[in-house]
Amino acid sequence: MKEDGIGPGQIIRRKQDGSLEYQGDELTIEEPLEIRIGEKTIATTMRTPGHDEELAAGFLLSEAVMRDGDKIAGFSRPKTARNRDNIIVVDLECGKKVKLNSTQRFGTISSSCGLCGKESIEAIRQNFPPIKSTALRIDIETLLSLPDKLRANQSGFARTGGIHAAGIFDANGKALIVREDIGRHNAVDKAIGRAFLDQKLPLDRHLLLVSGGASFEIMQKALAAGIAIIASVSAPSSLAMEFAREMNQTLVGFLRPPSFNIYSHIQRVILK
């Protein structure tokens, strides 16, 4: 028993009936990850360990450091660092160089200059073209089946709400990739990073489902992967909707069967 009354690995739970009990403290792991290209630190993010290569790949794709068609030569951990598990080194293909503006900030590539929302969208457009018209269409039944499928692909603890998920599905509702992370954006980076490493981009025949809401940054990541339909369980932001409308993406929100909202480009949802 520690000084604070809670031993290692323990928490105290107040139950519905008002009684108290000790429980195990199973929590989603949060640790920093430093992403390096060679010797250079590109970014650090708080993430749930696992699939670090995918996270790094998805991040570099989202930030337009890498592009569809580029290849990553490999990944490594620094040999000498004590916390090597929290550092991932990306090795680029021979001859590939990274253009990094010294003032470039990561996290939201576009929002570095007090832009207004519309200008943020324009800045993204300079890096990523809008989605081309695709033949992708999804029917309502398939759409409504996705939240259950996302959960079915998550770990058990996910149901407590301690971790976010992002899933990439085809038009038949088949899960291609599902990834989890304590950070919403990281979960998306892991999912699109996997597809990038497998050279499956653009994902213009696929749909992205995220467990939370859709923000500007989520939309940007989806666009970087060429995803034409984005669905979220919660509300999108105003800028996410504007982004979707400009970039020819179909945005579905509040996907809580049997209901949902469509915010843009309804032609990809078969409404019959």
Next chain:
Amino acid sequence: MKEDGIGPGQIIRRKQDGSLEYQGDELTIEEPLEIRIGEKTIATTMRTPGHDEELAAGFLLSEAVMRDGDKIAGFSRPKTARNRDNIIVVDLECGKKVKLNSTQRFGTISSSCGLCGKESIEAIRQNFPPIKSTALRIDIETLLSLPDKLRANQSGFARTGGIHAAGIFDANGKALIVREDIGRHNAVDKAIGRAFLDQKLPLDRHLLLVSGGASFEIMQKALAAGIAIIASVSAPSSLAMEFAREMNQTLVGFLRPPSFNIYSHIQRVILK
């Protein structure tokens, strides 16, 4: 009617009975905010407009650029910029200088070097001392009343889940400050920023309630404001719990009446 079948200001809703209808597109606003000290850009964040001064103040406090006792001389908008509403300029008190390491990254001050979790906590400790023992104690009834009080202080739209909230309460459950933002961290920055500007720090007789879960970064912000009890509606992360244990903070999670969990320093909750 736009080309995509949805007019400006419209969305399409699939209702419970399967029928479709057009609705208004009321969404939480997301726009970038650039925070400057004088001419220098410190950070940009995607936020919900409103209380920008508080957001800037809370951010500078959280990142240890400002400290308890410091004063901000004032705020302004750039005179000439087109998007002046998305830029906030912080003017420091005469003689006050800001030490900014050129490699300093913001967002998570501590996580700039692939630290392990424990080292991240240690890095924060160098900027902010652990909470001193305080007389603050809260009884279970008051604790259980807080989620309703937080919601009562939110805007109507908040109930749809499109916006996060952070509230600072006293030991009697009285709300001191409640702030909303599309970003969880921004909501906390606004709340502690208000207290900072009102020279009410440290908030060691107060409790912070956040609408989501407690991450490392939320705990860091609470510590910067000297807050001894942090409660969250969802799950904390592993690192949030470790942080709370090290920094002498009481961490409550899954605060969903009549239940909750206590992860650290139970002495501040009157368990009778």
